[in-house]
Amino acid sequence: MAEEPVNKPTTNEDDDFVDPWTVAGKSETGIDYDKLIKRFGSQKIDEEVIQRFEKVTGKKAHHFLRRGIFFSHRDIHTILNLYEAGKKFYLYTGRGPSSESMHIGHMIPFMFTKWLQDVFDVPLIIQLTDDEKVLWRDLKIEDARQMAFNNAKDIIAVGFDVEKTFIFNDLDFIGKCPAFYQNMVRIQKCVTYNQVKGIFGFGDSDVIGKITFPSIEAAPAFSTSFPFIFENKVLPCLVPCAIDQDPYFRMTRDVAARLKLPKPSLIHSTFLPALQGAQHKMSASDANASIFLNDSAKHIKTKINKYAFSGGQTTVEEHRLKGGNTDVDISYKYLSFFLEDDDRLAEIKKEYESGVMLTGELKKEAIDVITPWIQEYQKRRAAVTDEVVEQFFKLRPLKF
Amino acid sequence: MAEEPVNKPTTNEDDDFVDPWTVAGKSETGIDYDKLIKRFGSQKIDEEVIQRFEKVTGKKAHHFLRRGIFFSHRDIHTILNLYEAGKKFYLYTGRGPSSESMHIGHMIPFMFTKWLQDVFDVPLIIQLTDDEKVLWRDLKIEDARQMAFNNAKDIIAVGFDVEKTFIFNDLDFIGKCPAFYQNMVRIQKCVTYNQVKGIFGFGDSDVIGKITFPSIEAAPAFSTSFPFIFENKVLPCLVPCAIDQDPYFRMTRDVAARLKLPKPSLIHSTFLPALQGAQHKMSASDANASIFLNDSAKHIKTKINKYAFSGGQTTVEEHRLKGGNTDVDISYKYLSFFLEDDDRLAEIKKEYESGVMLTGELKKEAIDVITPWIQEYQKRRAAVTDEVVEQFFKLRPLKF
Numbered sequence: 001m002a003e004e005p006v007n008k009p010t011t012n013e014d015d016d017f018v019d020p021w022t023v024a025g026k027s028e029t030g031i032d033y034d035k036l037i038k039r040f041g042s043q044k045i046d047e048e049v050i051q052r053f054e055k056v057t058g059k060k061a062h063h064f065l066r067r068g069i070f071f072s073h074r075d076i077h078t079i080l081n082l083y084e085a086g087k088k089f090y091l092y093t094g095r096g097p098s099s100e101s102m103h104i105g106h107m108i109p110f111m112f113t114k115w116l117q118d119v120f121d122v123p124l125i126i127q128l129t130d131d132e133k134v135l136w137r138d139l140k141i142e143d144a145r146q147m148a149f150n151n152a153k154d155i156i157a158v159g160f161d162v163e164k165t166f167i168f169n170d171l172d173f174i175g176k177c178p179a180f181y182q183n184m185v186r187i188q189k190c191v192t193y194n195q196v197k198g199i200f201g202f203g204d205s206d207v208i209g210k211i212t213f214p215s216i217e218a219a220p221a222f223s224t225s226f227p228f229i230f231e232n233k234v235l236p237c238l239v240p241c242a243i244d245q246d247p248y249f250r251m252t253r254d255v256a257a258r259l260k261l262p263k264p265s266l267i268h269s270t271f272l273p274a275l276q277g278a279q280h281k282m283s284a285s286d287a288n289a290s291i292f293l294n295d296s297a298k299h300i301k302t303k304i305n306k307y308a309f310s311g312g313q314t315t316v317e318e319h320r321l322k323g324g325n326t327d328v329d330i331s332y333k334y335l336s337f338f339l340e341d342d343d344r345l346a347e348i349k350k351e352y353e354s355g356v357m358l359t360g361e362l363k364k365e366a367i368d369v370i371t372p373w374i375q376e377y378q379k380r381r382a383a384v385t386d387e388v389v390e391q392f393f394k395l396r397p398l399k400f
Numbered sequence: 401m402a403e404e405p406v407n408k409p410t411t412n413e414d415d416d417f418v419d420p421w422t423v424a425g426k427s428e429t430g431i432d433y434d435k436l437i438k439r440f441g442s443q444k445i446d447e448e449v450i451q452r453f454e455k456v457t458g459k460k461a462h463h464f465l466r467r468g469i470f471f472s473h474r475d476i477h478t479i480l481n482l483y484e485a486g487k488k489f490y491l492y493t494g495r496g497p498s499s500e501s502m503h504i505g506h507m508i509p510f511m512f513t514k515w516l517q518d519v520f521d522v523p524l525i526i527q528l529t530d531d532e533k534v535l536w537r538d539l540k541i542e543d544a545r546q547m548a549f550n551n552a553k554d555i556i557a558v559g560f561d562v563e564k565t566f567i568f569n570d571l572d573f574i575g576k577c578p579a580f581y582q583n584m585v586r587i588q589k590c591v592t593y594n595q596v597k598g599i600f601g602f603g604d605s606d607v608i609g610k611i612t613f614p615s616i617e618a619a620p621a622f623s624t625s626f627p628f629i630f631e632n633k634v635l636p637c638l639v640p641c642a643i644d645q646d647p648y649f650r651m652t653r654d655v656a657a658r659l660k661l662p663k664p665s666l667i668h669s670t671f672l673p674a675l676q677g678a679q680h681k682m683s684a685s686d687a688n689a690s691i692f693l694n695d696s697a698k699h700i701k702t703k704i705n706k707y708a709f710s711g712g713q714t715t716v717e718e719h720r721l722k723g724g725n726t727d728v729d730i731s732y733k734y735l736s737f738f739l740e741d742d743d744r745l746a747e748i749k750k751e752y753e754s755g756v757m758l759t760g761e762l763k764k765e766a767i768d769v770i771t772p773w774i775q776e777y778q779k780r781r782a783a784v785t786d787e788v789v790e791q792f793f794k795l796r797p798l799k800f
Contacts, residue, residue, distance in 0.1 A: 134589060135589055141582050171581065172578050174574070174575065174578070174581045175576065175577050175579065175581040176578060177575050178574070179575065181531075181571065181574045181581075182571055185535065188612070189607050192607050192608065193602075193604045197604065204593045206593055207588060207590070207591060207593075208591050208593060208596055209585055211593055212588070212608045212609070212611065215608060
């Protein structure tokens with residue numbers, strides 16, 4: 001029996017809506033993540049967890065941890081205990097590729113995953129679910145594969161270590177690894193239609209590919225799916241991902257118990273909000289809501305100045321008097337993701353909330369942090385050739 | 401739009417039950433195949449079809465055709481027209497492997513498939529659905545693969561030409577052929593849960609592997625699933641199979657239309673009845689109901705004498721007077737499958753029905769036909785080594 005419910009948490013009318021396909025908050029301050037933790041049944045990353053992270057790794061916690069951007073977990077202590085005992089585990093994350101350029105919101109889990117890889121010195125597996133995109137969208141196999149290949153370049157440019165990272169797209173890889181398909185079948189045998197209906201909200205008119213897809217996102221959480229990397233060793237897995245992917249891993253953890261394999265541990269991120277406000281996450285399908293990784297400095301400046309929702313007051317006089325609201329201000333939120341300097345961030349918060357800093361000045365702070373970050377990224381991205389991608393995609397042992 | 405309904409035919413209380421998992425006739429004369437043709441919406445193989453077979457191929461029709469053992473088809477004329485025009489097609493059949501030895505009933509579609517391969521000189525693909533067995537039974541992946549490998553030997557011993565035949569088991573092959581998985585996804589995108597519920601009777605508590613399995617039996621009907629054989633040529637396909645597999649191909653034909661690929665043609669066999677009577681097909685799970693391919697001469701003799709349901713009368717006197725009933729007599733039915741000599745079969749029928757031939761004598765006729773057939777088969781089977789199997793399983797171009 002599973003110790004956790006695999007059913008979809010009940011959603012009340014005034015709850016934020018979060019599933020793998022839709023994120024819609026009810027408040028202009030964004031998703032109520034504490035409430036989400038309760039509904040999903042995960043654990044909060046509190047001060048104690050952060051301190052244990054620092055103690056075990058001997059490194060300062062990433063600012064995503066310090067600032068609650070990675071805010072929730074399942075069994076992270078299992079992983080920290082393993083690391084402390086000098087035992088091995090691996091990281092698994094992924095992405096549903098899209099035709100558009102990736103945006104800065106997509107980078108959050110990958111930036112943190114790279115930090116985890118560096119800190120723990122462990123192998124990393126990145127799945128690109130191009131098959132999912134074919135099933136959910138009006139998209140041809142060939143186009144989905146190309147999208148996966150292009151997105152892989154964007155991901156590699158985050159700076160992953162080729163000796164410790166394997167990237168694959170389902171439409172090519174599943175036909176190259178019998179052990180992976182065999183694990184898919186093992187998983188598919190443990191999960192009923194009723195269960196995926198409950199967890200993902202699938203309906204009777206959904207195509208059978210969607211209904212079975214969760215087994216494909218689950219399979220990489222078991223090391224036995226990758227004999228060329230792990231031989232047949234059973235290694236525990238840590239999945240860093242945005243909280244909307246949690247339903248897949250609630251299911252996977254239930255399956256793991258039935259297959260007598262280690263349950264994957266999870267560490268969940270919040271969403272980078274859209275320019276227009278924190279109710280919605282940044283979305284590639286809305287160009288005006290997103291800052292893309294291939295945007296120019298001019299684009300970035302224009303978008304933030306024009307679209308970034310402001311927590312400031314309507315007149316300068318009123319602003320000087322009342323101060324701005326960092327709980328809803330998008331420029332401030334972006335700074336909390338991209339400005340690593342805690343002291344400077346605290347200073348900005350204080351100045352903005354007291355009315356010393358005006359909205360235009362806060363926007364400039366955000367532009368001045370994001371622009372060089374993207375420019376550095378674009379330099380790395382330019383160096384990712386087809387040959388580099390092939391190295392990451394090659395079925396091979398990883399260093400660990 | 402599909403020109404054929406993909407829904408499951410409605411079944412009345414007094415109809416025979418026939419689906420891929422259960423065959424249960426209502427009458428001791430066995431399944432009413434004419435009624436099945438009407439319910440399934442297929443075409444009867446009548447005298448005209450047989451004559452066209454003979455005209456196009458220049459060969460005498462196989463006795464399975466002449467005697468209504470292969471009794472039904474879908475679009476067989478498409479295939480005959482192609483052959484007449486000197487164009488290419490291929491054959492596809494399969495089997496769900498079992499741990500028990502295969503029995504003579506399993507041989508019927510394969511014997512006919514071999515004849516089709518010889519007559520048309522075309523490539524043949526044989527799928528062993530070991531994944532299906534894992535999903536439907538309490539069976540481990542490793543055991544299912546071994547069963548597939550053993551069953552492959554039984555099938556190869558029918559006499560298939562290694563230069564024109566590719567055999568695969570899903571659990572190994574799907575992880576070796578990206579084009580096959582890509583076609584699975586294309587198919588999975590065209591079929592809803594409602595449809596497989598209608599066609600196969602799946603329910604909400606069925607595991608998701610079962611729900612998606614029909615896409616795996618459908619994929620080999622498209623030549624693009626096997627680029628190593630057909631490059632990327634789109635070739636039509638003829639599927640010889642027992643009528644209980646028709647639901648898979650009703651679905652496949654519907655999908656083919658949507659994917660703009662040729663609909664597979666079909667040619668359907670009746671079932672070889674169980675020893676106990678024609679209501680049931682021979683089943684490997686009941687040793688006393690079946691003549692296995694590894695039975696000794698003594699086994700065969702004992703089983704037929706002891707279990708073969710008789711159409712004879714209760715006393716010799718009554719039998720001499722009224723004669724036997726070949727419509728229900730299992731020994732006679734087996735002769736109609738295995739005795740190729742039409743004249744001799746007609747003679748036996750006449751003698752038995754007139755009371756000249758007694759049940760014991762009819763049983764001896766059956767024993768004397770089946771025993772040497774199995775002994776010849778066993779000689780061929782003994783020659784099928786692991787190396788031979790490997791040749792059939794090797795991904796390679798076929799001669800055609």
